[in-house]
Amino acid sequence: MSTTRSAIPIRDGTGPTLIERGQREVFCGLTGIIWLHRKMQDAFFLIIGSRTCAHLMQSAAGVMIFAEPRFATAIIGERDLAGLSDAHEELDRVADEVLNSRPHIRTLFLVGSCPSEVIKLDLQRAAERISARWQPRVKVLNYSGSGIETTFTQGEDTCLQALVPHLPLSGDQPAELLVVGTLADVVEDQFRQLLKDMGIAKVAFFPPRRSADLPAIGPGTRFILAQPFLSDTARSLQAMGMEWIAAPFPIGIEGTTGWLQAIARAHGVTDDTVDRLVAAPKARALKSLASHKAALEGKRIFFFPDSQLEVPLACFVHRELGMVLTEVGTPYLNRQLMARDLARLPDGVVLSEGQDVDRQLDRCQAAQPDLVVCGLGLANPLEAQGVATKWSIELVFSPIQGYEQAGDLAALFHRPIKRRQLLGQDQA
Numbered sequence: 001m002s003t004t005r006s007a008i009p010i011r012d013g014t015g016p017t018l019i020e021r022g023q024r025e026v027f028c029g030l031t032g033i034i035w036l037h038r039k040m041q042d043a044f045f046l047i048i049g050s051r052t053c054a055h056l057m058q059s060a061a062g063v064m065i066f067a068e069p070r071f072a073t074a075i076i077g078e079r080d081l082a083g084l085s086d087a088h089e090e091l092d093r094v095a096d097e098v099l100n101s102r103p104h105i106r107t108l109f110l111v112g113s114c115p116s117e118v119i120k121l122d123l124q125r126a127a128e129r130i131s132a133r134w135q136p137r138v139k140v141l142n143y144s145g146s147g148i149e150t151t152f153t154q155g156e157d158t159c160l161q162a163l164v165p166h167l168p169l170s171g172d173q174p175a176e177l178l179v180v181g182t183l184a185d186v187v188e189d190q191f192r193q194l195l196k197d198m199g200i201a202k203v204a205f206f207p208p209r210r211s212a213d214l215p216a217i218g219p220g221t222r223f224i225l226a227q228p229f230l231s232d233t234a235r236s237l238q239a240m241g242m243e244w245i246a247a248p249f250p251i252g253i254e255g256t257t258g259w260l261q262a263i264a265r266a267h268g269v270t271d272d273t274v275d276r277l278v279a280a281p282k283a284r285a286l287k288s289l290a291s292h293k294a295a296l297e298g299k300r301i302f303f304f305p306d307s308q309l310e311v312p313l314a315c316f317v318h319r320e321l322g323m324v325l326t327e328v329g330t331p332y333l334n335r336q337l338m339a340r341d342l343a344r345l346p347d348g349v350v351l352s353e354g355q356d357v358d359r360q361l362d363r364c365q366a367a368q369p370d371l372v373v374c375g376l377g378l379a380n381p382l383e384a385q386g387v388a389t390k391w392s393i394e395l396v397f398s399p400i401q402g403y404e405q406a407g408d409l410a411a412l413f414h415r416p417i418k419r420r421q422l423l424g425q426d427q428a
């Protein structure tokens with residue numbers, strides 16, 4: 001958290017961007033564990049942290065139902081340590097306990113956090129040490145989910161970046177396309193089928209469903225992002241010689257079509273082929289949006305910065321549901337990765353990067369939006385003031401990408417407004 005304030009207007013084709021570096025209300029990167037542990041069924045996430053970290057995971061995970069979580073917190077932060085070697089011994093003991101009791105685990109992630117005792121620990125060395133003991137059954141990797149270094153979805157970026165050097169090179173069957181970013185299995189299956197119909201069969205998704213099955217890549221492998229918060233992972237893949245396919249993000253009809261067209265063009269598939277293949281799912285999506293559009297058209301929406309999904313979501317609600325964008329905040333804006341989505345925002349929209357929460361709350365109040373998309377920390381106070389809110393974390397957990405999910409995504413924006421209207425009628 002920083003207290004320096006600045007507001008530097010930058011032209012990016014959509015209007016000035018307000019850059020703020022004040023106090024922020026954003027989850028740390030530990031939160032990513034919640035969807036990453038569901039995706040990679042043979043991975044375990046051991047947070048090296050404090051009681052605060054354990055509480056955050058419990059409350060963030062509380063918004064979803066899961067059977068047996070594959071994450072835990074080794075409480076190091078509040079211990080009275082005689083020395084760092086004690087902490088390392090403790091870490092080894094907890095890691096062994098986790099791995100001995102879960103024989104199906106193939107990857108153990110040691111996830112760093114903020115407390116100074118944790119920062120002093122060399123987690124990379126610890127990962128190498130534990131890995132050497134558990135070879136070849138378990139690979140032990142480390143990454144940071146610390147709130148000092150990461151916000152919310154950036155935890156996925158640091159996790160995937162830790163996996164990139166372990167992607168097997170070449171192999172007999174390298175993927176021709178790597179789709180990067182955690183997607184719900186159902187979305188993955190739909191995209192895999194569409195890409196297969198386009199003639200692109202050697203498609204791999206990263207992260208994979210099993211961490212032990214990392215996809216093989218080769219010199220001809222291209223990659224496309226399915227999530228916008230993966231700047232460092234993208235950089236690492238490019239450094240390995242992989243070609244990045246620039247595209248909008250696959251949210252809503254327009255984003256999904258643009259995403260598929262970008263893949264098609266990179267692989268020599270014609271636009272006509274894509275148009276023919278997507279005609280039916282596109283028509284279904286359009287139909288599923290109709291009732292939501294009728295209710296949401298003209299409604300004002302304000303995005304607080306949280307997940308980095310804000311820009312593509314803003315494109316969707318504005319262009320496909322007719323909502324009015326009062327402000328689109330994002331914690332971090334990678335203009336290169338986001339270029340196709342930024343270009344789809346309406347002229348003059350207020351775009352903000354970073355946060356100065358008090359100032360932003362003032363702007364939100366002045367804008368009088370019908371719906372605010374924000375983190376859990378801001379949602380309750382705003383609801384108490386009579387403002388309809390949508391938790392941005394829900395938009396990260398839910399399957400929202402692709403044609404078949406467009407209606408469900410619209411419903412996520414529609415529901416809080418409907419609820420607020422019903423409450424208003426009850427009170428009248």
Ligand code: SF4
Pocket residue numbers: 028029030049050052053054056112113114115145146147148
């Ligand atoms: S990593 Fe840091 S910000 Fe996140 S819960 Fe732990 S102490 Fe808090």
